[in-house]
Amino acid sequence: MGIQKKIALMAMVFLLCNCGGIGNKIKKKEALQNRIMIGMDRDEVKAIAGNPDIEDNWEDGKFIYYYSLQSNPDEAITRGVCEPVFFHKNRVIAVGHEMMEEVKKQKTKKTLTAKNKKKEKELYARVIKIPASDVNTNYKMYKQLVQLNPNSRLYRTKRDLYKTKLQKQKKREKELLLQAKTIPIHNYMENYEIYRKLAKMNPDHKVYGEKRDYFKARLEEKKKEASDDKVSQQEIKAQSCYIIGYRFGRCSAKANKELPCDPRNIVEIPERCEDKKDTLEGIEAGKLSVN
Numbered sequence: 623m624g625i626q627k628k629i630a631l632m633a634m635v636f637l638l639c640n641c642g643g644i645g646n647k648i649k650k651k652e653a654l655q656n657r658i659m660i661g662m663d664r665d666e667v668k669a670i671a672g673n674p675d676i677e678d679n680w681e682d683g684k685f686i687y688y689y690s691l692q693s694n695p696d697e698a699i700t701r702g703v704c705e706p707v708f709f710h711k712n713r714v715i716a717v718g719h720e721m722m723e724e725v726k727k728q729k730t731k732k733t734l735t736a737k738n739k740k741k742e743k744e745l746y747a748r749v750i751k752i753p754a755s756d757v758n759t760n761y762k763m764y765k766q767l768v769q770l771n772p773n774s775r776l777y778r779t780k781r782d783l784y785k786t787k788l789q790k791q792k793k794r795e796k797e798l799l800l801q802a803k804t805i806p807i808h809n810y811m812e813n814y815e816i817y818r819k820l821a822k823m824n825p826d827h828k829v830y831g832e833k834r835d836y837f838k839a840r841l842e843e844k845k846k847e848a849s850d851d852k853v854s855q856q857e858i859k860a861q862s863c864y865i866i867g868y869r870f871g872r873c874s875a876k877a878n879k880e881l882p883c884d885p886r887n888i889v890e891i892p893e894r895c896e897d898k899k900d901t902l903e904g905i906e907a908g909k910l911s912v913n
Contacts, residue, residue, distance in 0.1 A: 654689060654705045655717050662714045667707060674707075675699045684710045742770040757791050758824060760784045791823050809877035810840040811870065815891060845888055863895035867904025874905070875912035 657670050667687065668674075674687035676699065688704035697703075708716040715721075749763040761784035767777040802816045814837035821830040866889055873887035887908075895901040 654707070658707055658714060658717050660714055660716070663712050664709060667714060671707075675704060676701060680708070684708070738770045742767060745770070755822065756825065757784055757787045758826070761788050795820060795823055806878050806880075808880065809874055810837045810844060811877060811888065811890075812874040813837040814841050815870075819896075841888070841890075844883075845885075863898045863900040864904040864907075866891060866895055867901040867906075868908040868911075869904075871905035871908025872911055873908075875909040879912065881912075 654671060658667055664687075671687075671689050675690040676688035678686045678688070678701075680686055687707040687709070688699075688701055689707065690699045690704050692699065692703055705717070706719065706721065707714060708721050745763060745767055749760065749767070752759050752763065754760065761781065764777055764781040764784060767774065768781050771777060798816050798820055802813065802820075805812050805816070807813070814834065817830055817834040817837060821827065821834045824830060869887040869889050870891055873883040873889075876883045891901060
C-alpha cells in the first residue's frame with residue numbers, strides 16, 4: 623500500500639472515531655435530558671443515570687450532579703465534559719449547561735451582595751460618628767450608602783437632608799467669602815471668625831484652614847499683649863451672646879480703623895452663640911458704638 627493511501631486510511635479512521643465519540647456524547651446528553659424530569663428526587667435520578675461522576679454543593683439546600691458524556695473511560699472527567707443536573711431541596715430543578723450560567727450569575731451576585739453588606743456595615747459605623755455639622759462628609763457617606771443599599775429609607779432620607787444642607791452651606795460659604803474681602807487684613811479677630819466658619823464648613827479646603835490658623839496665631843499674640851486684662855473663659859461662659867457679640871463688634875470696628883482695642887473685648891464667639899440673633903445684634907451694636 624502506498625504512503626498516500628496509508629495516510630488517507632488513517633485520516634478516515636480518525637474521523638470515524640471522532641464522529642463516533644461526538645455521536646455518543648450527543649446520545650448520552652439527549653438520553654439524560656429526555657429521561658430525567660423536573661421534580662424527580664435524587665434516588666429516581668440515580669435509578670436512571672447511576673451515581674454521578676462529580677457532585678458539588680451549590681449552596682444551602684442546592685447541589686449539582688455531573689454525569690460524564692465521554693466514551694473513553696481513560697479520559698479525565700471534568701465538569702466541562704459532563705451534563706449537570708441541578709437539585710434544590712432534593713428535587714431536580716434543571717438539566718443542562720444552560721442553567722450553569724445562571725448558577726454562575728447567582729454566585730457572583732451573592733458574593734457581591736455579601737461584600738456590599740460588609741462595606742455598608744463598616745460605612746454606617748463610621749458615618750454615625752461624624753458630627754452633624756460636617757455636612758459635606760455626611761452627604762458623601764450617605765450617598766455611598768444609598769448606592770450600596772438603595773432600598774434603605776433611612777439612607778435616602780439622610781442623603782437628601784444633607785444634600786439640602788450642603789446647598790445652603792455653599793450659598794453661605796459664598797457670602798462669607800464676599801464678607802472676608804471687605805475686612806482689613808489687620809482685623810485678626812473678625813478674619814479668624816470668618817475663616818474658622820469656612821474651615822468648619824469645608825474641612826478639605828486647604829486655604830480656609832491655613833488662613834484660620836494664621837489669624838488665630840495673630841489673635842493669640844494680641845491676647846498675650848493684654849494678658850492681665852483679657853476676659854477669662856469662665857467670664858465668657860457667663861456672658862450673654864449679645865454682650866459677647868457687642869464686645870466682638872466693638873473691637874472689630876476699631877481694628878478696621880486701626881484704633882487700639884480694649885483687651886477685654888478681644889473675644890472669640892463660642893459655638894453656643896454662632897449665628898444667633900442676639901449675637902448678630904450685639905455685633906452690630908458694638909460696631910455702631912465706634913462710629
